Amino acid sequence: MASRHPLIPAVAALLAVATSLPAGADVEEARRLLDEGRAGQALRVLDEQLEGSPQDAEARFLRGLALSRTGRREEAIAVFQKLTRDYPQLPEPYNNLAVIYAQQGDYEQARDALEAALATHPSYATAHENLGDIYAALASASYNRALMLEEGNSTARDKLRVMENLSAGAPAARPTLSGGPASGGSTGSTPAAAASAPDGDGASTSSPTPAGSAPTASSQPAQASGDALATRERISAAIYDWAQAWQNQNIAAYLGAYAPDFTPAGGLSRDAWESQRRDRVGAPDTITVRIRDPEIQIVDAERARVVFTQEYDSDSYSDVTNKVLDMRRVGDRWLIIRETTR
Known part of the structure; x- marks a missing residue:
């Protein structure tokens, strides 16, 4: 079952604070680059910022997001885990951990992270919704296992069909976050942060969250922002999964990243191209594929270009x-329809 997991909130704040400070210029620049899909460039900006201010919490938070978007998920996990230790009262780092765990198919850890988020803020509606999606994914996996063990189990089959129908009717996921906790400064205070996210036209909007309030994703602009960012995250994940399959010489997964109507370059037929790619991907003893500075250009709801x-x-x-x-959206996946070299 293809599951949708809106696992990152639309706004972020540090709680129990009395003052608010503006984010540094480097952090604002990194946020803008993330909103534009240029995670690699944002990461360089954030690394420079953290060289001079290693405890800048907002920069650390955004760095975790940038690492996740560039496929460096284990490093992103380490960043968010450290933030949960430094700021245990915040639900946002737990949510970011949950989305990475879900991307890796580790729904148990995703569940645990979301439950930790809700322990900090029981009224956090987004986390409740996310947790419901994780429970649905876990239930679906269990029903599938039951069917594998007992193919004629009609009860399990009916329940699985219900879960698939629920997934088909779920709202679009919002698996990205463009803002994060702001640096607390030398006194240890934690000023509130304003999250910035592109609206449906790609412009940027800011929504400061008052100190002491819980994050929310109920407004229409936030939903529009979340949907646009969710699309970028899905495309980013598809590209890095494609590169990982190539590097792992997983021919089936590599070829599966291409749409049925993919048009090979050079006038090759699809069969001839697949035969060529099987030889070239499978022949080397080792392969390393790195993607640098991806720029995601959304054409419309069904099409995108990644440079x-x-x-x-x-x-x-x-x-x-x-x-x-x-790339073209096919169901819940983004698949390659044309591949060119400049």
Whole structure:
């Protein structure tokens, strides 16, 4: 079952505070780059900021997001785990952990992270919704296992069908976050932060959350922002999963990243192209594929273009190219329909 998991809130705040300070210029620039889908560039800005201010909580928070969007999920997990230790009263880092765990298919850890978020803020509606999605994914997995063990189990099959119908009717996920906790400064105070997210036209909006209030995602602008950011996150995840499958020489997963109507370059037929790719992906002893500075350009609700620098290394060949992937949404997935090199 393809599940949707809106696991990151639309706004972020530090609680129990008395003052509010503006975010630094570098942090604002990093947030803007993240909103534009340029996570690699945002990461460089944040790394420079943290060299001079290693305890800047907002920069740390955004860095975790940038790491996640560039496929460096284990590093992102480490960042958010450290934030939960430094700011145990905040639900946002737990939510970010949950979305990464869900992307990895580890729904038990995602559930635990969301329950920790709700322990800090029981009225956090977004986390309740997210937790419901995780429970649905866990239930679906259990029903599937029951059917594998007992194929004629009609009760389990009916329940699985109900879960699939629920998933089909779920709202679009919002698996990204453009703002984070602000730096507390040398006194240890924790000023409130305003989250910034692009609206439906790609513009940026800011929604300060008053100190002491719980995050919310109920407003229409926030929903529009969340939907646009969710699309970027899905596309980003699809690109990094494609690169990972290539690097792992997982031919089935690699070819599965291409849409049925993918048009190979050079006039090759689809069958000839697949045969060629099977040989080239499977032949080397080792492959390393790195994606640098991906820029996601949303064309419309069904189409997007991703431009990035691709670094390829194998035991017999290395190159660096500028790659363009045109993508189309097929159900819950974003698949490649055209691949070109500039």
